[in-house]
Amino acid sequence: MTVLSVEGLRTEFRIGGVWYPAVKDVSFALARNETLALVGESGCGKSMTALSIMGLVPAPAGRIAAGRIVLEGREITGLPEAELERIRGDRVAMIFQEPMTSLNPVMTVGDQVAEPLIRHRGLSRREALKQALALLEEVKIPSAAARLSEYPHQFSGGMRQRVMIAMALACEPAVLLADEPTTALDVTIQAQVLGLLADLRARHGTAVLFITHNLGVVAQIADRVAVMYAGEIVEEGPVEAIFAAPGHPYTRALFATIPRMDRVGQDLAAIPGRVPALDSMPQGCRFAPRCPLRRDGCERDQALVAVDEGHRVRCHVTTGALADA
Numbered sequence: 001m002t003v004l005s006v007e008g009l010r011t012e013f014r015i016g017g018v019w020y021p022a023v024k025d026v027s028f029a030l031a032r033n034e035t036l037a038l039v040g041e042s043g044c045g046k047s048m049t050a051l052s053i054m055g056l057v058p059a060p061a062g063r064i065a066a067g068r069i070v071l072e073g074r075e076i077t078g079l080p081e082a083e084l085e086r087i088r089g090d091r092v093a094m095i096f097q098e099p100m101t102s103l104n105p106v107m108t109v110g111d112q113v114a115e116p117l118i119r120h121r122g123l124s125r126r127e128a129l130k131q132a133l134a135l136l137e138e139v140k141i142p143s144a145a146a147r148l149s150e151y152p153h154q155f156s157g158g159m160r161q162r163v164m165i166a167m168a169l170a171c172e173p174a175v176l177l178a179d180e181p182t183t184a185l186d187v188t189i190q191a192q193v194l195g196l197l198a199d200l201r202a203r204h205g206t207a208v209l210f211i212t213h214n215l216g217v218v219a220q221i222a223d224r225v226a227v228m229y230a231g232e233i234v235e236e237g238p239v240e241a242i243f244a245a246p247g248h249p250y251t252r253a254l255f256a257t258i259p260r261m262d263r264v265g266q267d268l269a270a271i272p273g274r275v276p277a278l279d280s281m282p283q284g285c286r287f288a289p290r291c292p293l294r295r296d297g298c299e300r301d302q303a304l305v306a307v308d309e310g311h312r313v314r315c316h317v318t319t320g321a322l323a324d325a
């Protein structure tokens, strides 16, 4: 059952009086109990996609210029702010890389986890705190009862991220947007938090959009992957298919940047060049200037072509399909 669909999303920023797309014609659907990883380097438009879904594109420099976002059968694009506030933290919630920027430093952890329950569910503070305790236990915070009255700075990074997850899941949202939630954690804690998220998803059937630049994390958590480059989805498919046979040169380049035991001692392959700025995007394939397989035709718009069941790639070189531009 589809709980979130994003159709033809275009989110723009104004630079020097001209609007440029940071997210361009992005479409995907997310089913209950499914994790879709949105992958790409910094600046590819992953966060803007998530913020567009949350209705949090920073105005007046940014705007959603086109597309539809449908959450649990209801179109939420363009809803008035008061309506969006009712949905945020209730039907769709978001967790970020650095919980300290989202947690209130002068409010106890118990009150913060209780807050969405008071706001969206109309619970009394006492009832909400009781549920907050159950939530902190569910995210496996040791001695949860004693920690309800503590402040965020008294928690470690991993424990803070668990508090954020408890807050986000308080109202049992249909969709959880997780923006690099484990990037700032060391690997052991990262693995624990990923395990916890997978566990919670299975228990509550939450659909998760997991944003990361790390393909290693994707293998652990995702069912499907959408690779973004310069605002566009360049490849999407089941995680096994993309790991077995990445079809876009950009996806292949991302794989080459993963450290491997059999290459210890060799330099890590960084992708040469960088993601172009919004106001200087190349025509046609946006990855072409950095692409080792570049050839005639790359300057034309590229179609997302099916190469296998549910696996689509936007590259005429590797798919043999040139769009009629």
Ligand SMILES: Nc1ncnc2c1ncn2[C@@H]1O[C@H](COP(=O)(O)OP(=O)(O)OP(=O)(O)O)[C@@H](O)[C@H]1O
Residues within 6 Å of the ligand: 013, 014, 022, 040, 041, 042, 043, 044, 045, 046, 047, 048, 049, 058, 061, 062, 277, 278
């Ligand atoms: N407030 C803003 N004004 C102008 N451009 C912006 C603004 N915020 C983001 N952008 C641009 O939008 C594009 C997409 O940014 P976005 O943050 O979505 O990328 P990202 O893939 O999530 O990267 P990161 O992992 O660093 O968050 C980038 O080119 C970025 O420079």
